[in-house]
Amino acid sequence: xxxxxxxKLIRAENLTKIYQMGxxxxxxxxxxxxxxQGGDFLAVMGPSGSGKSTLMNIIGCLDRPTSGQYxxxxxxxxxxxxxxxxxxxxxxxxxxxxxxxxxxxxTALENVELPLLYSNVPAKKRRxxxxxxxxxxxxxxxxxxxxxxxxxxxxxxxxxxxxxVNSPSIILADEPTGNVDSHSGAEIMEIFKRLNNEKRITIxxxxxxxxxxxxxxxxxxxxxxxxxxxxxx
Amino acid sequence: xxxxxTVQVALKALNKNKMRSFLTMLGIIVGVLAVVAMVSIGQGxxxxxxxxxxxxxxxxxxxxxxxxxxxxxxxxxxxRTTLKPEDAEAIAEECPSVEMVSPEVSTRTQxxxxxQNWNTSITxxxxxxxxxxxxxxxxxSFFRKGDVRGSAKFCVLGKSVVENLFSDINPMGEIIxxxxxxxxxxxxxxxxxxxxxxxxxxxxxxxxxxxxQKRLLGIxxxxxxxxxxxxxxxxxxxxxxxxxxxRRRHELADYEEDDxxxxxxxxxxxxxxxxxxxxxxxxxxxxxxxxLVGGIGIMNIMLVSVTERIREIGIRMSIGARERxxxxxxxxxxxVLSLTGGLIGIIAGIxxxxxxxxxxxxxTMVSAASIGLAFAFSAAVGIFFGFxxxxxxxxxxxxxxxxxx
Numbered sequence: 028x029x030x031x032x033x034x035k036l037i038r039a040e041n042l043t044k045i046y047q048m049g050x051x052x053x054x055x056x057x058x059x060x061x062x063x064q065g066g067d068f069l070a071v072m073g074p075s076g077s078g079k080s081t082l083m084n085i086i087g088c089l090d091r092p093t094s095g096q097y098x099x100x101x102x103x104x105x106x107x108x109x110x111x112x113x114x115x116x117x118x119x120x121x122x123x124x125x126x127x128x129x130x131x132x133x134t135a136l137e138n139v140e141l142p143l144l145y146s147n148v149p150a151k152k153r154r155x156x157x158x159x160x161x162x163x164x165x166x167x168x169x170x171x172x173x174x175x176x177x178x179x180x181x182x183x184x185x186x187x188x189x190x191x192v193n194s195p196s197i198i199l200a201d202e203p204t205g206n207v208d209s210h211s212g213a214e215i216m217e218i219f220k221r222l223n224n225e226k227r228i229t230i231x232x233x234x235x236x237x238x239x240x241x242x243x244x245x246x247x248x249x250x251x252x253x254x255x256x257x258x259x260x
Numbered sequence: 261x262x263x264x265x266t267v268q269v270a271l272k273a274l275n276k277n278k279m280r281s282f283l284t285m286l287g288i289i290v291g292v293l294a295v296v297a298m299v300s301i302g303q304g305x306x307x308x309x310x311x312x313x314x315x316x317x318x319x320x321x322x323x324x325x326x327x328x329x330x331x332x333x334x335x336x337x338x339x340r341t342t343l344k345p346e347d348a349e350a351i352a353e354e355c356p357s358v359e360m361v362s363p364e365v366s367t368r369t370q371x372x373x374x375x376q377n378w379n380t381s382i383t384x385x386x387x388x389x390x391x392x393x394x395x396x397x398x399x400x401s402f403f404r405k406g407d408v409r410g411s412a413k414f415c416v417l418g419k420s421v422v423e424n425l426f427s428d429i430n431p432m433g434e435i436i437x438x439x440x441x442x443x444x445x446x447x448x449x450x451x452x453x454x455x456x457x458x459x460x461x462x463x464x465x466x467x468x469x470x471x472x473q474k475r476l477l478g479i480x481x482x483x484x485x486x487x488x489x490x491x492x493x494x495x496x497x498x499x500x501x502x503x504x505x506x507r508r509r510h511e512l513a514d515y516e517e518d519d520x521x522x523x524x525x526x527x528x529x530x531x532x533x534x535x536x537x538x539x540x541x542x543x544x545x546x547x548x549x550x551x552l553v554g555g556i557g558i559m560n561i562m563l564v565s566v567t568e569r570i571r572e573i574g575i576r577m578s579i580g581a582r583e584r585x586x587x588x589x590x591x592x593x594x595x596v597l598s599l600t601g602g603l604i605g606i607i608a609g610i611x612x613x614x615x616x617x618x619x620x621x622x623x624t625m626v627s628a629a630s631i632g633l634a635f636a637f638s639a640a641v642g643i644f645f646g647f648x649x650x651x652x653x654x655x656x657x658x659x660x661x662x663x664x665x
Contacts, residue, residue, distance in 0.1 A: 089578060089658050110582050117580020128575045128662065132276045144269070145580040147262060189579070 035101070036196060036229055037063035037086065042095035044081050044252075055081040056092070057252040063197075068223045069231045070240040073249030079233050080201065082249070086231065087120050087199050088112045100196060117146050121190025125202035127182040129174045129189075135161065135181075136170040139189045146193060160188040164218055180211025187218060197229045198222070204239055216242045266585075270592040284561040285601035287554025288641065292605025292634050293612060294547035296626065300613035302540025304624035309532050312453075318492050319359075320392070322523045323351075323485040323502060341481040342519045345469070347509055348386070348485045354505055357498035359490045362386035363482040365472045371465065372437040373425040380421055381464050382438060384472025385486075392488040400432050400447025403468050411470040415443040418462040419451045441475050443467065453621075495524055548637075554601065555641035562594050562649035573653055574661025587654035594646020595639060602638025606631055 044056040056078045063069060071079045084090040085097060088104060097104045099119065107115065121142075122128075129138045139157040148156070161170050164184040169177065177185065183203060190198050200219070204212035220242050222228045234240055241260070248256040274281045325340035348363040365384040370377050387405045390397070403414045415436065422431050431445045452461040473479050489498040499522050506520050566573070573586055613624040 084659055087578070089662075110584075113577070113580050113582040113585075116578060122578050124662070128571070128578075130572055130575065141576070142579040144265060145576075145582075145585060147265075193580075 035062055036065045036067070036099070037061075038096070038098040038101075039086075040096045040098075042082070042085060042092045042097060044078075044085065044090070045093045054252055056085075059095070059252070059254055061247060061254065061257075063229065063231065065196075065229055066223070066227045067229050067231075068219070068242070068244045070243035070246045071231065071233045071249065072235060072240055072246060074235070076251075077249040078252040079249045081252075083199055083201055083231070083233055086197075087122060088115045113145075117142055118193055119196045121193070121195040121198045123183070123186050123190050123198060123200040123203045125205040127179070127186050127206070129182055129185060131174055134171050134173055135166060135177065135185045135188075138174065138185055139170075139192050142189060142193045156192055157188075160192040161185070163191060163222070164188045178211070179207040180214060183207055183211070183215055184218065187215070191222070191228070197231060200230065200232045202234055203232065204234075204236070212239070263588075266588045266592050267596070269589055270596050273589075273593055274596060280561070281597060284558055285554075285597055285604065287557035288551065288598050288601030288638055289554075289605040289608065291547065291549075291551030291554040292602045292638055293609040294550050295544055295637075296606055296609025296630060296634050297612045297616065297624075298543035298547045299540060299630045300609070300624040300626045301616065301622055302536060302543055303627060303630070304613075304617075304622065306533050306536045306540070307625050308623040309536060310529060318525055319489040319495060320525050321487040321489060321495070321498060321502070322528065323347075323487060323506070324483070324521050324523070325481070325519065326521065340519065341479070342510060343482050343485065344480065345473075345482055347506060348482070350505060350509060351485065351487060351502055355498060355501035357490055357494040357501055359488045360388040360392050361488075362389040362392055362486045363469045364389075364484045364486055365469050365477060365479070365482050367472070367477055369439050369476070371421070371425065373431075373434065376425050378421060378424045380418075380424075382467060382472065382476060383464055384467050384469035384476070386469060389466070389486065392486055395452070396450040398448045398450040400445070402466075403446055408468040408470050411474050412468060413441065413443045413471055413475070414446045414468065416447045416449060416466040417445055418449050418464040418466075420460050420462040421465055422448055438465070438467070439476055499524070551637060551641060555598070555645040558594055558597055558642065559645035559649060562590060562646055563652070565593075566590060566649050566653045569653075570656060570661045570664040573656050574658050574664065577656070577658035578662060583654040586656075587650045590650035590653045591643065591646050594650065595642035598638045598642025598646070599635070602635055605638070606634050609634070 039062070040060050042056050042059040043054070046053040046055055059078070059082065071082065073079050081090070085092050086099075088099075088107075091105060099115065104112070104115070116122075130141070136154070136157050139160050140153050143153040143156060158167065158170065161167050164187050166181060166184050166188065169181060172181075174182065174185075183206075187198075187203075198219075203219075204215055207215065216239060219230055219232070223230050223244075230243075232239070232243060240246055244260055246256075246258045246260065247254055248258075323343070325343040345363045348361045351358055352361045362385050364386075366381060368379065368381050370379050371382075387403060387408050389395070390402050397416075398419070400416070402416055403412060406412075407414050415438070417425075417431060425431070425436065426434070431448065434445050435442045436445060437443070449462070449464075449466070467476075469482065473482070487498065487502065489495050502522055503518065507518065510519055512519065576586065610626050613626060616622060617624045
């Protein structure tokens with residue numbers, strides 16, 4: 028689970044994203060450039076519509092920029108086909124969503140195993156890795172619980188365990204504490220902090236909450252599709 | 261994801277919602293059940309006909325008026341009046357390959373015993389018909405040549421007629437009315453069962469053909485002549501002799517067609533089997549419509565399922581599922597549904613045809629081929645109707661899918 032700190036994990040250059048909404052052209056990202064190193068803990072902030080979600084989608088290989096370059100571990104993502112993008116999402120990126128996005132009627136363990144299913148990991152190894160991942164977030168005892176039997180905070184922790192299970196290069200978290208109570212929210216941020224400090228896992232977090240952003244080591248502020256401020260904490 | 265895993269994932273997803281899965285399968289179950297049951301009835305009929313016919317003498321010929329005319333056993337008695345009883349006598353006397361003959365006429369009418377009535381088939385025969393056909397009597401006796409000459413009002417009943425007119429009463433010596441005319445019951449035929457499940461051979465009354473001509477039908481001609489050849493080998497010579505004789509008697513010029521046709525058992529068997537076969541296909545075709553409907557049902561439910569699981573598809577894509585993984589997942593779900601439904605339908609169809617056998621008395625036969633075909637069809641229906649929804653699912657945009665409420 029380690030990331031090499033000297034290698035530039037992400038290199039984004041002049042990223043631009045334009046949507047066509049009927050007659051109107053919406054410029055979601057305008058010439059955005061930045062870099063992320065292994066071991067970074069980055070908070071992306073800004074008002075809604077500022078482009079931070081669009082950026083996350085591009086970094087997460089769910090979407091392609093209209094122009095510009097996105098290099099993930101020195102690989103040009105724009106050159107990848109759909110199959111390779113899926114592979115990248117599976118192995119290199121771990122998502123944590125605001126709405127948890129766990130599969131319903133499924134146990135915590137099965138949820139965490141899901142990415143391993145898509146990378147053809149055999150059953151025994153899958154189980155072991157999933158259990159380890161759940162242990163990392165403190166939910167070893169709840170592994171057989173179904174999604175609906177878990178609290179909001181627990182669900183998010185399962186989502187984090189799922190994001191970690193394939194030993195990705197980055198964790199992308201979109202408002203991870205937005206749907207949980209403040210106590211659970213603090214727990215979750217502690218987990219992120221621990222993962223970043225102890226395991227050197229790179230984390231990119233989107234939030235509009237100033238308190239949450241204080242857990243990060245760097246902040247990027249977005250407005251109207253552009254980066255207006257960068258800060259190291 | 262490897263194929264086995266895909267099947268397991270699909271099974272799990274279907275298992276989560278057992279009720280809906282079952283309701284979706286219902287169309288296929290009913291369709292396959294119907295097809296299997298129909299085909300088994302049809303095949304049972306064919307086999308039973310063939311068995312019965314091969315049991316009967318292989319030395320029988322049937323002479324009918326009118327030129328070659330395709331039809332089943334029930335089929336037309338010919339609207340021609342060219343065949344006469346004297347033709348039958350001539351055949352018996354002048355054709356060396358012929359052993360016995362029996363002129364035949366038939367009709368359907370109401371018969372009455374006291375206050376019971378029953379609509380049945382009346383066949384007028386010669387006295388030799390029992391020997392020619394190899395039929396047996398269960399009780400009493402058959403009418404004799406003297407009775408035929410004298411147009412006696414005697415009758416011999418089939419078992420089904422006895423059951424329906426007399427119930428438990430002994431019919432021997434009783435008087436029944438056929439077309440208001442009183443006939444005395446001489447005997448009862450031994451049971452012959454159902455020919456091919458389509459008509460009851462015991463639902464018949466035999467009377468002397470002369471009586472039938474004069475009293476029941478008011479005609480001079482006859483409908484057919486049943487002929488037994490001396491042995492199986494002399495069939496073709498018998499056919500030839502009869503043909504020559506009749507052409508002579510009917511004064512047909514060389515260029516004129518026969519005004520009669522001669523059929524042997526094999527011809528009849530072929531015609532009947534063909535009819536049964538056609539009916540089987542027809543029945544199966546109708547039953548297949550419900551299979552089609554079942555397939556449409558699967559497609560609809562899969563479409564609904566895809567729509568309900570848009571979010572889930574987005575999640576799977578975000579953690580690394582490829583388009584192909586999603587396509588295969590939903591396609592396999594559809595096929596598992598249709599195959600499981602097919603399996604249940606096959607079992608239910610087999611049980612159903614056994615039930616039909618015991619209740620209606622129709623013979624049924626389930627062949628391995630029909631089971632295999634039903635199975636293959638279910639799979640095909642699943643693949644065909646499951647493909648469109650599966651494709652739709654795989655082509656979803658992950659970002660939009662994740663945003664879907």
